[in-house]
Amino acid sequence: MSAKRKDIINYLKISRIIRSFLLMKVNRDFLIFLFFIFVASLFWLLQTLNDVYEAEVAIPVKVTNVPKNALITSEIPSDLKVVLRDKGTILINYFLGKTISPVEINFMDLYNEKNKVEILTERFNKIITYQLNQSTKLLSIKPEKFDFIYTLGKSKKIPVQIKGDITPKRSYYISNIVYNPDSVSVYAPSQILDKINVAYTTPIYMENIGETKNIEVDLAKVNGAKFIPSKVKLRLAVDIYSEKSLDVPIQGVNFPVGKTLRTFPSKVKVNFQIGLKNFKNVTPDDFFICVNYEDLANSKDDKCTIVLKSYPSFVKHITLNPTKVDYLIEE
Numbered sequence: 431m432s433a434k435r436k437d438i439i440n441y442l443k444i445s446r447i448i449r450s451f452l453l454m455k456v457n458r459d460f461l462i463f464l465f466f467i468f469v470a471s472l473f474w475l476l477q478t479l480n481d482v483y484e485a486e487v488a489i490p491v492k493v494t495n496v497p498k499n500a501l502i503t504s505e506i507p508s509d510l511k512v513v514l515r516d517k518g519t520i521l522i523n524y525f526l527g528k529t530i531s532p533v534e535i536n537f538m539d540l541y542n543e544k545n546k547v548e549i550l551t552e553r554f555n556k557i558i559t560y561q562l563n564q565s566t567k568l569l570s571i572k573p574e575k576f577d578f579i580y581t582l583g584k585s586k587k588i589p590v591q592i593k594g595d596i597t598p599k600r601s602y603y604i605s606n607i608v609y610n611p612d613s614v615s616v617y618a619p620s621q622i623l624d625k626i627n628v629a630y631t632t633p634i635y636m637e638n639i640g641e642t643k644n645i646e647v648d649l650a651k652v653n654g655a656k657f658i659p660s661k662v663k664l665r666l667a668v669d670i671y672s673e674k675s676l677d678v679p680i681q682g683v684n685f686p687v688g689k690t691l692r693t694f695p696s697k698v699k700v701n702f703q704i705g706l707k708n709f710k711n712v713t714p715d716d717f718f719i720c721v722n723y724e725d726l727a728n729s730k731d732d733k734c735t736i737v738l739k740s741y742p743s744f745v746k747h748i749t750l751n752p753t754k755v756d757y758l759i760e761e
Contacts, residue, residue: 484569485521486513489558490532499617500537501656502580507573510551512558516566523563530561548577583617583656588627590614590662593650594634598668602640603746605669605705609662618655629657631664642667669705671746676700678714680736680755684723691721694756698736702748716742719750721757733757 488509496502510533514521524530533554540547551571559568590609598604614629631647643666649657678700682691698719704712718740726734733754741748 481518482515483518483521484513484515485524486511487524487530488512489530491535492532493535493537496537497582498615498658499582499585500580501583501617501619501654502578506578507576510554511572513569513572514562514566515569516563520563520566530558533557545581546577546579548575550575581619581654583619584623585615585617586623587613588616588629590649591628591630592634592664593630593632594636596634596636596639596666599638599640601671602668603671603705604639604666605707605744606665606667608665608667610665611659611662614649614662615658616652616655617658618652622652622654626652626655631662634664636666639666639668669707671703672706672709674702674704674709674712676712676714676717678717678719681718681720682723683720685759686723688761689723690760691723692758692760693721693734693736694758698755699751700738700748701751702741702745704745708742708744712742712745726757726759 489512490509491507493502493506514524535549540549551574554571555568558571562568590612592607592609596604616623616626616629618626630650632650634645634647636643644663645666646661646663648661676699677697679697680691680693685691700714700717700719717738719736719738721734721736729735731754734757735754736750736752738748738750
């Protein structure tokens with residue numbers, strides 16, 4: 431039997447079951463009863479919403495035209511609480527559909543020499559009432575007033591620096607951290623600005639990183655200061671370590687004129703770990719292995735200890751083989 435034929439048979443069976451259920455007198459009476467309950471509830475709801483009620487609605491507050499160098503040092507309420515009176519059918523619109531535009535405060539209209547703004551919220555009555563239905567009454571606005579303090583600070587450009595702990599997977603390492611942007615502007619009063627030289631990110635904690643990551647992070651807030659932008663994007667480049675060995679010649683340093691150092695062997699095998707990114711670029715010339723004449727003069731050992739003086743910053747876990755060699759000073 432085909433799948434299509436099975437589906438048709440199952441559909442017919444289910445249809446018969448539903449028809450039998452609906453045609454049963456008890457079930458039919460019960461469904462009629464539920465219908466009348468629904469209709470009665472609907473009429474009751476409409477009658478209830480036709481009564482007059484009071485409701486509290488939140489209207490967002492938005493401060494506009496704030497200069498970049500203006501630092502608001504106290505909290506501004508995020509919204510105003512308004513109490514409205516009207517029929518329930520009208521009030522429900524304010525919650526479900528009809529939104530009231532945010533109350534906008536123009537910073538430049540409030541600028542003064544005291545660096546303090548105090549606003550009586552009754553000044554917004556007309557703005558809010560204009561957006562309400564004609565039958566809606568505005569009863570109150572909370573808070574009745576609010577104020578905020580600001581300062582006009584100086585600015586300077588400072589570098590961004592990551593803060594936290596980022597741990598790569600075993601045999602991996604963080605090869606590079608790219609900041610975008612790598613510097614930001616900070617605005618603050620002179621006494622605070624002089625103490626800020628770096629913009630730190632909020633702490634970042636990541637473990638077992640095995641691939642390059644792109645993240646966005648906030649800058650850590652400094653009381654009395656304002657960073658622009660307040661967020662930066664970071665690219666955490668991850669690379670995998672690989673083993674490599676090079677034969678590096680031993681060189682003598684601080685030998686008097688006419689004296690030459692000969693070592694046996696003349697080269698040392700340098701073993702180290704390096705990321706694949708730089709694997710082909712590193713050469714023996716990037717390492718400096720030497721023997722200091724003064725060390726030989728003060729040593730009673732038959733062999734000289736070799737010293738690794740310099741090496742690339744991107745290589746890790748360096749070992750020398752051998753660490754001591756036979757030598758001869760020729761004149």
